[in-house]
Amino acid sequence: MARLLASRLIEAVAALLLMSVLIFFLSRIIGDPVALLLADGATEGDRQRLIAELGLDRPLLQQYLTFIGNALQGDFGRSVAAGNRDAFEMVMSRVPASLGLAGVALAFTLAVGIVLGVIAAVTRGTPFDVLMRLIALLGQSIPSFWLGIILIYLFSVHLGWLPTSGFGGWQYYVLPALTLGLFTLAAVTRLVRASMLDALASDYVKLARIKGLAEATVVLRHALSNSLIPVVTFMGTFFATMITSAVVVETVFAWPGIGRLAYESILSRDFPVIQVVVLVITAFFILANLVVDLLYLAIDPRMRSRG
Amino acid sequence: MTEPLLSIRDLTVRVGRADTAPAILDGVSLDVAPGETLGLVGESGSGKSTLGTAVLRLLPPLLDAGTTGRIVWRGRDLLGLPRRAMRRIRGGEVSMILQDPMSSLNPVQTIGAQLREALRRGGRGDLHAAAVAALVEVNIPSPAERLRGYPHQMSGGMRQRVVSAIGLAQDPHLLICDEPTTALDATIQYQFLELLKTLRASHGMAMLFITHDFGVVSRICDRVAVMYAGRIVETGPVREIFARPRHPYTRALLASVPSTDHAPDRLPVIEGQPPTVGNRPAGCPFHPRCAHATDRCRTVPPETVVGPSHLVRCWHPQETPL
Amino acid sequence: MRNLSFNFALGLLALFVLTALVGPYLVQHDPLQGSLRARLDPPAWAEGGSADHLLGTDRLGRDVLSRIVEGARLSLAVCAVVIGVAGTVGTAIGTLSGYVGGWLDRILMRLVDLALSLPVILLALLLAAVSEPSFTNIILVISFVLWSQYARMARGETLRVKNEDFVDLARTSGLGHARIIFRHILPNIAPSLIVVATLQVGVVIILESSLSFLGVGVPPPNPSWGAMVADGRSYVVTAWWVSLFPGIAILLVVMAVNIIGDALTDRLNPGLRRNDG
Numbered sequence: 001m002a003r004l005l006a007s008r009l010i011e012a013v014a015a016l017l018l019m020s021v022l023i024f025f026l027s028r029i030i031g032d033p034v035a036l037l038l039a040d041g042a043t044e045g046d047r048q049r050l051i052a053e054l055g056l057d058r059p060l061l062q063q064y065l066t067f068i069g070n071a072l073q074g075d076f077g078r079s080v081a082a083g084n085r086d087a088f089e090m091v092m093s094r095v096p097a098s099l100g101l102a103g104v105a106l107a108f109t110l111a112v113g114i115v116l117g118v119i120a121a122v123t124r125g126t127p128f129d130v131l132m133r134l135i136a137l138l139g140q141s142i143p144s145f146w147l148g149i150i151l152i153y154l155f156s157v158h159l160g161w162l163p164t165s166g167f168g169g170w171q172y173y174v175l176p177a178l179t180l181g182l183f184t185l186a187a188v189t190r191l192v193r194a195s196m197l198d199a200l201a202s203d204y205v206k207l208a209r210i211k212g213l214a215e216a217t218v219v220l221r222h223a224l225s226n227s228l229i230p231v232v233t234f235m236g237t238f239f240a241t242m243i244t245s246a247v248v249v250e251t252v253f254a255w256p257g258i259g260r261l262a263y264e265s266i267l268s269r270d271f272p273v274i275q276v277v278v279l280v281i282t283a284f285f286i287l288a289n290l291v292v293d294l295l296y297l298a299i300d301p302r303m304r305s306r307g
Numbered sequence: 308m309t310e311p312l313l314s315i316r317d318l319t320v321r322v323g324r325a326d327t328a329p330a331i332l333d334g335v336s337l338d339v340a341p342g343e344t345l346g347l348v349g350e351s352g353s354g355k356s357t358l359g360t361a362v363l364r365l366l367p368p369l370l371d372a373g374t375t376g377r378i379v380w381r382g383r384d385l386l387g388l389p390r391r392a393m394r395r396i397r398g399g400e401v402s403m404i405l406q407d408p409m410s411s412l413n414p415v416q417t418i419g420a421q422l423r424e425a426l427r428r429g430g431r432g433d434l435h436a437a438a439v440a441a442l443v444e445v446n447i448p449s450p451a452e453r454l455r456g457y458p459h460q461m462s463g464g465m466r467q468r469v470v471s472a473i474g475l476a477q478d479p480h481l482l483i484c485d486e487p488t489t490a491l492d493a494t495i496q497y498q499f500l501e502l503l504k505t506l507r508a509s510h511g512m513a514m515l516f517i518t519h520d521f522g523v524v525s526r527i528c529d530r531v532a533v534m535y536a537g538r539i540v541e542t543g544p545v546r547e548i549f550a551r552p553r554h555p556y557t558r559a560l561l562a563s564v565p566s567t568d569h570a571p572d573r574l575p576v577i578e579g580q581p582p583t584v585g586n587r588p589a590g591c592p593f594h595p596r597c598a599h600a601t602d603r604c605r606t607v608p609p610e611t612v613v614g615p616s617h618l619v620r621c622w623h624p625q626e627t628p629l
Numbered sequence: 630m631r632n633l634s635f636n637f638a639l640g641l642l643a644l645f646v647l648t649a650l651v652g653p654y655l656v657q658h659d660p661l662q663g664s665l666r667a668r669l670d671p672p673a674w675a676e677g678g679s680a681d682h683l684l685g686t687d688r689l690g691r692d693v694l695s696r697i698v699e700g701a702r703l704s705l706a707v708c709a710v711v712i713g714v715a716g717t718v719g720t721a722i723g724t725l726s727g728y729v730g731g732w733l734d735r736i737l738m739r740l741v742d743l744a745l746s747l748p749v750i751l752l753a754l755l756l757a758a759v760s761e762p763s764f765t766n767i768i769l770v771i772s773f774v775l776w777s778q779y780a781r782m783a784r785g786e787t788l789r790v791k792n793e794d795f796v797d798l799a800r801t802s803g804l805g806h807a808r809i810i811f812r813h814i815l816p817n818i819a820p821s822l823i824v825v826a827t828l829q830v831g832v833v834i835i836l837e838s839s840l841s842f843l844g845v846g847v848p849p850p851n852p853s854w855g856a857m858v859a860d861g862r863s864y865v866v867t868a869w870w871v872s873l874f875p876g877i878a879i880l881l882v883v884m885a886v887n888i889i890g891d892a893l894t895d896r897l898n899p900g901l902r903r904n905d906g
């Protein structure tokens with residue numbers, strides 16, 4: 001088990017390094033940061049000065065090593081667009097809002113998705129089951145940016161129940177979390193339904209029934225505990241999907257998280273900030289997958305005795 | 308004759324409620340007396356497992372809805388029983404061991420949790436002590452440790468013994484064994500049968516032993532019922548059936564068992580495949596594969612008494628001993 | 630039930646393709662040309678609407694219906710080209726990886742794993758940011774994020790097919806590697822790749838419209854559905870139709886593709902989701 005963890009950690013670090021290489025070279029080779037940074041009407045002198053200032057006249061490898069060296073000390077340079085603020089700090093100050101939103105969305109998604117999936121499996125073939133599958137299909141097909149706008153129109157503008165956008169009390173979480181979670185909710189529902197159907201047809205569930213256990217005990221204690229394993233294995237993907245869609249959803253709801261920061265920094269070509277944002281999000285991605293591996297070990301005894 | 312414990316009359320299981328739906332079981336009747344072990348023998352697809360599961364009312368909803376006839380358990384028809392009452396019978400009065408020990412234990416729960424769950428319903432006081440005792444009874448070494456372990460840490464034979472401990476936890480009057488030895492190695496099979504015999508004696512219970520193997524029948528059963536394509540074609544005491552099998556299908560099955568004393572080459576192996584559900588021929592279902600079939604076999608043969616408690620459903624019961 | 634929804638989905642998809650191909654010749658208005666007198670006109674059935682603009686007009690007075698029809702063409706074009714590019718590259722890499730095996734396979738598959746583990750939208754945004762928005766760029770960006778799925782599928786399928794008898798036979802009869810791949814392997818792995826492609830149509834449409842919504846996709850004034858939704862965002866209170874209809878168009882096409890993709894997956898791997906019926 002320790003070996004498994006160690007190899008996962010090495011993989012994670014490798015992925016992060018590769019991503020840093022990707023970001024670094026993309027922004028240096030495809031993009032021309034200098035051209036993007038220079039004001040209109042800048043002279044060739046201005047250009048040379050900026051190149052020297054950014055260290056862009058040195059060999060690429062050296063530039064990259066400097067970049068990594070600084071990055072390890074938490075120094076990613078300063079924002080170009082937002083008044084020379086420290087890029088790393090700028091990004092980290094946005095992390096809590098994003099984690100809060102993703103956390104709420106994930107909790108809501110899992111809770112509702114598991115319940116709906118179980119009910120759909122138990123009521124298989126009934127109109128409720130059909131309705132659930134229709135909703136799941138819809139949830140996997142709606143573009144989140146559009147869903148956000150529709151929800152704002154319905155619940156904020158039309159009904160006036162919830163704030164249109166911004167950051168604050170729990171009311172501010174409802175619509176963005178719903179928008180962020182719907183796709184995953186649909187996925188969880190489908191996954192739980194399918195694995196519940198497998199479990200309910202299994203021999204161990206039959207044996208549980210042979211013992212004379214109440215149906216609720218059979219479904220919840222025996223079938224559900226097994227059906228949650230696939231959900232756990234997909235949690236990393238779910239969380240990743242959420243972080244990714246956060247870019248769109250945070251933009252629609254003016255949520256002060258890293259997703260919106262990513263969007264804004266990319267629009268303003270604020271490369272120091274872009275680098276940090278992408279690295280931080282990738283780090284979350286990788287961290288989420290690691291946590292899922294640990295959870296998986298905890299929930300499935302068959303995994304524990306391996307490796 | 309004593310009052311039977313279980314008395315099945317005209318049990319039919321169709322795939323769905325409609326009368327025209329294909330039948331998996333077609334008018335099966337049988338009795339199990341207290342303390343008796345009845346073997347139910349047939350090829351896969353003959354409906355024998357469906358029969359065992361039907362007694363516990365654990366068929367999938369579609370099949371449960373298509374179940375007609377009577378399953379009388381100690382004077383009560385289980386088919387008319389409310390769900391709650393049926394649940395009290397499960398485990399407590401009638402229990403079951405399934406075929407595949409690798410899949411019949413919950414992989415994410417400890418052996419102890421799964422065993423205690425059954426013991427608790429049996430109203431045992433000290434659950435831990437009872438669980439240890441239950442494992443001791445099925446010859447599992449270091450039971451206290453095993454209780455904390457998970458199914459995947461045990462061998463198939465050991466798991467099957469845990470499954471029987473769970474099955475016996477509530478001291479049932481009848482244990483349905485659905486091919487419990489099929490998935491085990493030959494030597495383990497023998498051990499497990501001996502264990503079942505010991506348990507049967509100590510619990511004083513009856514058994515409905517489902518198998519495709521006449522060799523197993525000869526070891527553990529008192530009487531035997533031979534099933535073919537959803538029907539019982541022959542029943543009788545094990546000795547009688549082995550000595551004077553009357554139905555051509557029974558004879559063919561017996562002839563293909565190397566462990567019995569009959570020479571395997573006396574009768575040809577049965578030609579063709581058993582019919583699938585929904586494609587069963589009219590009349591005697593065996594006639595398309597039967598060497599003795601005549602036109603008459605296209606109508607359903609009546610049940611005929613051919614010996615002491617020996618019944619056969621055949622127009623041409625064979626006389627010669629095997 | 631399943632058949633009904635499948636036929637419904639096929640119908641929707643056919644409608645989408647047909648609209649994309651011939652629709653632009655049938656609409657009365659120029660999708661790019663607005664009329665200042667007809668700004669934010671409501672749809673025909675709403676108060677103040679006219680039959681002239683069935684689904685209303687946007688803030689520049691452009692006909693929403695015409696723009697949706699033109700947007701269908703754009704979406705279809707993006708889908709076709711992306712799937713062509715990503716599919717070709719991914720299949721080539723995956724097939725090669727599976728066929729050759731060894732260290733090449735290990736390296737390529739690590740690359741695929743990495744590509745699959747990257748945050749898709751972020752990568753697309755990043756690529757869009759370092760290059761100027763253009764049709765070519767959006768194609769490259771989306772292809773860059775999607776090729777890995779073909780590679781993984783193509784590799785797995787190649788490994789499965791590689792050891793079949795007919796491939797051995799071809800090998801022993803002296804056929805060259807290229808011919809074996811083109812004649813024997815590709816035709817056999819094609820069905821699975823087609824399923825991946827079908828499922829990706831939805832992904833491509835959502836990605837393209839998301840990027841266009843964020844302003845880094847197809848550059849204006851081209852009527853990308855995502856950009857149209859973004860356009861109407863500020864008017865959602867007074868002119869809901871500007872955002873609503875393009876969004877419905879996206880939803881319907883993606884839903885149709887998802888239904889078809891699920892059905893195809895079922896048909897090709899009956900064991901995979903046998904309980905979902």
